[in-house]
Amino acid sequence: MRDVAIIGVGMNKWGELWEKSLRDIFTEAALLAIEDAGVDHIDSMYVGCMSSGLFVDQEHLSSLLSDYLGMGPIPATRVESACASGGLALRTGFIEVASGLNDIVLVGGVEKMTDVSVAGATFALSTAADQEYEVYQGITFPGLYALMARAHMQKYGTSRKQLAQVAVKNHFHGSMNPLAQYPQKITLEEVLDSVMVADPLRILDCSPITDGAAAVILAPLDLAKKISQKPIVKIIGSGHSTDTIALHSRNDLTEIKSTERAAKIAYDMAGKRPEEIDLAEVHDCFTIAEICVIEALGFVEKGKGGPETEHGLTTLGGKIPVNTSGGLKSKGHPVGATGVAQAIEITKQLRGEAGERQVKNARVGLTQNMGGSGGSSVVHIMEVV
């Protein structure tokens, strides 16, 4: 297997992009990445997208987006794993370059969520859960994570305030990210007073509905060293695992085993331990998710996710900043794009391009992207060369 590097990143401002269609949004981000990489051709592309069919009645993205990219007819692959579609697209692109099959590979993610009503978007998102045994019964995604939150609070004493702290922190980070959908700071009181969605989770515990895309360019390390003008970021670890689709089928409702397993594979491949990670982008679809994920990644002991967040472990300036981009909460969550955007944030940080939100001496970064209530997880570890 060859070493693989990220040599280009491209991302547009995320939000409710009424004027832009799915193909516009993707192409824009892809072209930015190609420009950033300084390449003049692409050998193959991967697109992470959860549900263009339900959101904009469009499948066959392989053909559509390679067409609109204008880089000639190239192999193109649509990758889907619910909200882990982007991360999985990254892994699949990584595998293609690592295998030697192709050199310059574009990995992008996109989701256009605002052409349908909120009810329509909620329905499309619900397809990430078990239709017959979870969704049929009346559950929502905030509901599934609320069930986890309640169990976590019971088992470990995690507090409502600690959950809120995740949102406050991520908005603080996002306020320094010009591409974020909601780059506003929020206070603890605002979170705790916001409308209840599914006890105990409130609207400000939940990531939003967003249009957006993100793209990176992968190349074998040797080629990257020849052509890249910027600090080279190498993907040193890639891990992927699944778990039962239904939350109720799992043994421990407070653990995200798919992330634990994916992380172990990535750590082993990278030859790194959790303590050696300088910063991470994790899947904070809901505040409780970030707490469970930092436990699953081994950044904190089981059960300590709440208190450690409260003490600032994961805030910029703390020992391991998490979600300096603003996370899904502040940056937005165009489902298929999220996993790729996480890789972009780590790349920028490792290159020293993160401006106000730069983590000092960032050398090794981790991305964790997951689908549904943890039914699939993809973890990548990057290191600046």
Place this chain on the structure above:
Amino acid sequence: MSSPKYWREIPQRYRLEAGKCKKCGKIFFPPRLICDGCKSREFEKINLQKEGKLLTYTVIRVAPSQFIDQTPYAMGIVELNEGVKILSQVADCDFDKLEIGMPVRIEFRKIFQEGEAGIICYGYKCVPV
């Protein structure tokens, strides 16, 4: 709700029909084709018992469109007597009295209906004992 999709799950939704692995005894609800424990493909049909306890709960206050009129409603993950876990609404309960560990039993209820002219979908919900 598509008629065939609804009809196919009737044994599970009305009678809690599960599959018990003939080789290792593991119970699957809904039934499966292969036991993920011992990889056997032979199962016997059993109807799950209708009692269990609440492992965790929430109250849904922003509901999907077919449940809007029922909002707010409680939901919980329940461990039934056989050790099988299900997700269902918790009906007829005071939200303040919901507690992890509380005993519940299963009742047959209407889950939702397709507007004024579509089919009516039934299934299981839990009620406090």
Place this chain on the structure above:
Amino acid sequence: MVGITGYGAYIPRHRIKVEEIAKVWGADAQAYKKGLNVEEKSVPAPDQDTITMSVEAAFSALKRAQIDPKKIGAVYVGSESHPYAVKPSGTVVGEAIGATPEVHCADFEFACKAGSEAMFVCLGLVGSGYIEYGLAIGADTSQGAPGDALEYTAAAGAAAFIMGKDNIIAEAVDTYSYMTDTPDFWRREYQFYPRHASRFTGDPAYFKHILGAGKGMLEKVKMKPKDFQYAVFHQPNGKFPVKVGKLLGFEKKQMETGLLCPKLGNTYSGSSPMGLTAILDEAKPDDLIFMVSYGSGAGSDAFVWRVTERINQVRDKAIKTREMLNNNKCYVEYGTYAKYRGKIRKGE
């Protein structure tokens, strides 16, 4: 001998008081309470209907009958509020209890005596040897038009009976039916609420048919009211059944156990059948029970039941009717009641 092998009832837990309804319409609550002898009525939650209540009542009946559901040869649900206009309630009940596919099914309808009809037919099929066991259910979630007198009493409940020849707990000594064409209370297709002919629903309708069936029944079995330990009649309110019982020669104390209406309301097709379940919850072996239903349109089915020894063995195997009536109640105010009952006009 043919009779009841198992019985069960189901009452939803929500209630609304007469005062709550009267308040909204500016009516005199005390006058209604006295005039109707009703204090409160049961209210089905949005996830409850004739089918769900029938299923739960059937489960209780099965617990008492202790038979393999596959031996049930007929499933009949009688109601005037079947959830579908076309598609039987009985098929869902039959699937839920595991009686399918070798089973006859039909939905019954005759205003509020649809339940007793189901019982009548099951007895016939079992008695003639056509089927081994028959499940007969009377259940309703009837509606009263807002502000109408019926709104104070239209309630929800279900009663289920498994008829058989073996292991019976109450023998069907005999039956008698009395029917004429009488337009006292009706609902046309596509109408949401029923209509009624006011005071005409009394003497020429309710009283005439219950008296007709009651007298005919007593003559047929050559018995007198004092021979019976219990009597139960259709209960549109808490006054009529007591009055008609007295007219037939029964005393108040014979009718007390079966009189559920004051705290339950009128469960229509479930009315006298549920009264019967409350009686079976306490009756002793050899007790005689006199039951007459009434369905507008109009007709009455009369039954004489004799309780057997076996009642003591099975009575406690499922929840008792008055337990559901008195325990675990949850009161709602009119707004919630109207929402639950679909009385609020919503947008398209």
